Amino acid sequence: MTATVHRVLPTLQKRHSPLSAAAEQRGALARVPLGQSFEDALEGAGLYPLRATGIDIFQVNVGRKCNQTCRHCHVDAGPDRTEMMPDAVLDRCLELIDTAGFATVDITGGAPELHKRWREIVIRARAAGSEVIDRCNLTITLLPNYAYLPEFFADHGVHVVASLPHYRQKGTDTQRGDGVFDESITALKRLNALGYGKPGTGLVLDLVTNPVGTFLPGNQKALEADWKRQMLRTFGVEFNSLYTITNMPISRFLDFLSETGQVNEYLERLAAAFNPAAAAGVMCRNTLSVGWDGTLYDCDFNQMLELPVHRGAPRTVFDFDLDALANREIVLGPHCFGCTAGAGSSCGGATAA
Ligand code: SF4
């Protein structure tokens, strides 16, 4: 099978869409008349101001380039994006990985493997004793220069977190581009052949699904059982866990909501489903997110909205101070309702399942 670059639509940036600017996105969200602000909802749950509880996960976003242009992408990633973490920032991240003792280093993008020094991050983080998560779109492993990836993942014990909206072709290709589903299945079979997703190998392969539409994800445990049955029976594919993730109303999903006149309705749905238990477990409480230029954020979503960490905290990798960042106040906005609706949503799936 020959891998291709998959396009659903050009990136917002390429289309010169006003929503390619973070300020426009923040403005569009702020204009939605919600019954209560996210801060008020947290106050009611006894969680305001929301503070970090530590930094277990150091999430490094190495750039916005991707071989896909998925319809729902919160990064507005695509083949035409040129932002890539420069050497000085990456070197500083490696220093922090060597010394800060992060339990997990989570590498994301775009397609993070497209960064020419991606392998270095994996090797240094493993040497430092950290778990390494790679957020993989699967099809990257079929591109000619990246066919080495499955073996490299296995050799270094990388925890692969792979996105696949649906176990049926139509649902996945509608969101991610024609041919993505078939290539994803090929990639998953290769990972399985190396032991990924198989009991007793220690090679962890998790899948991430998000709704193909404006509804909340279903029950994570029930969906996982269904996915496991379907993937095994239809394709002979195994995996460890399924994470359900709510579509965040930012970037390309916000553009879709705007084009279809559903911004208010979707935000209202998320706000109405506010769950205090999910709020207590939001990922920003134990994660620090690094942008390609070294700016620090509470999460990848705040990163895309250009909302850096609180003014009182160090704001770049060059000023990193573990103690000052470990209990920082989290920067919030209406988009945060996406993390607290229903069973909650995070890079690790539901937070109150
Ligand atoms: S959702 Fe992932 S695979 Fe799709 S365009 Fe965005 S970064 Fe690439």
Ligand code: SF4
């Ligand atoms: S969007 Fe980010 S800052 Fe807001 S609740 Fe979710 S993880 Fe925390």
